[in-house]
Structures are given as structure tokens and as C-alpha cells.
Amino acid sequence: MRKRLSKIIRYASISLLVLLVALYVVFVRFSAPPSDKALMELFQTSPTPLTIAKWHFKDFSFRVLKTALNPAKPTLVFVHGTIGSCANFEAYMNDSTLTEHFNMLSYDRIGYNYNDPHPVQESIAFERDMLHSILDQLPNDNTILVGYSYGGPIALATRKKLKKVVLLAPAVYSAVEPMPWMVNLYRWPMTRWMIPKVWQEASKEKLSHRSDLQNFEKTWASTPNQVISMHGNSDWIVPLENSTYLQKQLPSSRFQLIPLHDAGHDLVWSRFEPIKQQLLKLKD
Template identity: 30%
Template structure:
């Protein structure tokens, strides 16, 4: 229920595979961040994909992607524990979207170069963080793929159970990952409104992928993308009859979408 996988568990799962993996930790302005990366052995990737999970969750949300042979054939694959989750200051809430993006910036700084593009892939709340990275560090990212992103402040929904980790006695009984998720949820609308003036700073192609049966993050968020991102190449990809959990329920289609993104860079070489 803590939604995290230890270094030991990762090693046990990945060490017998045909790809190389690393578990990295860095400290930035007093915060420790952990991420996991994979790539084919004896191959220098030309592209990096950075996966950013939703709430609650951790880097293990995308471990099946990190092992996917078609993705590994083209790119380095990186999945990060967002601040407060996994093994990145676990249990310590950072409700500022700007601050979370700032703490992930060193990953972009490490992998991005003029000859090595970075693709941001964020799901749900992670899509919001990915968008903020594209706003604040446009020189360090080349493509933004948002999967079921919660980005329109007017569409933010508070579910009855969202408040349980914040109330007595459930506060003491709830897993720490749920407490962090609740803290983020109750500040999310305000944080999204703070972001409104900055959407125009995004200057890279954006793909917004959303299931039209999403009951958690309304499908109408795609209209917000159309409104705020008309100044960049924007592709809206609707998945018929799909719910909020498209990275896992619609994995084949998501892999295909990501591969299409990667091939656009290959054609530019």
C-alpha cells in the first residue's frame, strides 16, 4: 500500500534481464530524489524518455515500460520517484508543482544535449509536473506526452475518500503515500491556477492522450489543452471507452504512441 519498490527488489527483478539498469539517487537543495534507468547493454542511446507517475505511485508504475524491448531498442528509459513518493523523501509532501518540477530538473540537465533529445511522459498528476518542466525548462525537453493529465483547474474533482488521510483517525491509519496524495489533491486546483500564465512558455510539440471514459480526470481536459496550447504543434489522441488508467489498461496503444514520438526524432537525424 506504500506504492514503492526497494533497490533490493529492483535488483532482484532486473539483474537477470538482457538490458542494463541503474538506480540513481541525488540530493538537490536538501531533497533526495531517486530514479531508475534502463538501456540496452553496449549501446549508447540517442534519446531519453522520462516517465513521471501520478498520485499515489512511484517509479515502479512504469517498470514494464522500462523493460519493453521496442522502447529499449531506441532510447534510454528513466522512471523517477516524485518528491514524497517511493524513495524520494518518502512521506514528505511538496504541494508546489513548480517546486516538484525544479527538483526533477537535474535529471533533464544530466541527459539532455543538443544531439540527445528528451521526451517527457507524465500520467495524471505526473502529466501536470511534466507540463511544468516544459514551461520552466524549455531548453531541456523536446517533446511532451501527457497521459490523462489533470491540468484544467475548473475541472478539478474532490472525491469523498480524498479527505480520509487528512482526518482523525484515518490520518494515523493511512499509508504515507496516500497522505502525500491527499495533500497534493487539496492544493491542486490552486496550483493549476498559478500555472495559467505559463502555458504560453511551452515551446515544444505536445501530445495529449486521454480516455473518453475517464471518471477521475475528466476527458474535457483535452479542451483545456486546445485552448492553452494552440501556439505549439498539438495532437489530441482520444482512446475510445478507456478509463483513467491508460498506461496499464491501454499499454499497447501507449507504447505505439511513444514509439511514434521517438521516430519523429529519428527522421530528423
């Protein structure tokens, strides 16, 4: 009986180990930014052709995914969060109705590009200036910024006058910035090796985000733009209090909060339809 029990435990342990390794491999592959080839495969049936370009800012190069920029259409510029890439907005850039009415542009922030040798810059000011280098090539009065999660404060930090700024679950308020336990796996040198490179970069950005936000969060009211924030009331990663904080700072004439019932931090994907409908209201 003891032999049989020992054999069962051994086989169960091996099976559990194999499962954990398999889950880890899937986790790494899912979270890694896609290669250029894989990225274009995501858009092979897109109603509007998209191209990949390398743009430059200071000593950095970064990947830009965009449709042809028709001057008769407004341009949606998407800013991804932590962790993320330009592929995060696949559903929007593949949607026939949105591509009919908008130009589309999405880019990889430094540290999140495929095979990017550079670390994240851990600076909203750097990210804002890099975003400005993109906006300098677009007609600002016909450009709509869409910032998701950490991309929210980057979009909000711009002082360029734009057609509109749309925030999706923006992480803009340091007092309610949670620190997930998983970040400790990066903090601890003994376990850091277990973390995929792109998640190491995300952990660094997460750890510095709270203090960096304090340089900006009292200035949000000075934005020259009209701002819409869509936020899930079940978001525990970036709580709704971030958007209600903005609501207290900005006058109702320049700020609209759209709470999404039972939505979490994955609203970019899980609440595609209401976000799409809101974007379509901005086409004229």
C-alpha cells in the first residue's frame, strides 16, 4: 500500500511539474510582444491595409503600426499600458466601421518592442515627449488620443491641443495605485530569473509609477483638452477611483466619466463594443 501511495505521489508530482512548465511557456509566449511577421498575420484580413514602420526618438527606434493617413479622416493614436504592445488594439484596427471613419496608429513604447534591447524609461515625461514626436507628424486638431492603463497618464500629460483625449482605465492617481504581490518575484533576486524579460520591464515600470505619478497628478486639470474616461467599476488593478479623481479636478465642460458596470481592467478587450460606439461619436 505504501509503495502504491509513493508511486501515485511521484506521478502526481511529475504531472504537476509538467503542467506548470507548460503554463509558464504559454504565459511567456502570450505576453511577449509579437514579431513583425506575427503582427502582420493578425491584420491579414484587415479591411484597410496596415504597415509597420520604424520611427525614431532621441537615440531610440520604435515600431509603429498604422493605416495610410488620409487627411480627410481623424486619426486615432493608441497608447498601450504596462504590459503591452501596439498589438493590444487589434480589434479596433481590424474593425471595418472604425477603419472606414478613422486613420489608425499604434506604437510600441520603449522596452516593449519585439526584441527591444532598451529598458523601459520609467518616466511619464519621457513617454509624453516621445508621444509628442508622433503627434508632431499629425494634424493635432484632427487627432484623438486613446490611452489605456499606464497609457492614460501619458495621453493626459500632453499639452498639445487635440480633437479629444479618451482614457481607458487610466492609472492617474498615486494614492490608489495597488502593488500586485507578483511584482515581488521581480523584486527578489532569487526569483527574478523566473520572470520573462518583458514582465521584468513591466515590473520596473510598475514599481516606479506611483512616485512618478506624484510629479503629474496635481497638474491634470491644466490639460487643454476635452477628456473622456471609460472605467470599469470592478477594476481592482487600476481602481475606478483614478477616474473619479479626475472628475473632481476637471470641470464637467471638459471631462466626462463613463463607468462600465462589472467591467475589469481588461475592458479594452471585454468591452470593445461600448468603447467602439464612443469612438464613433467622435468621428465628426
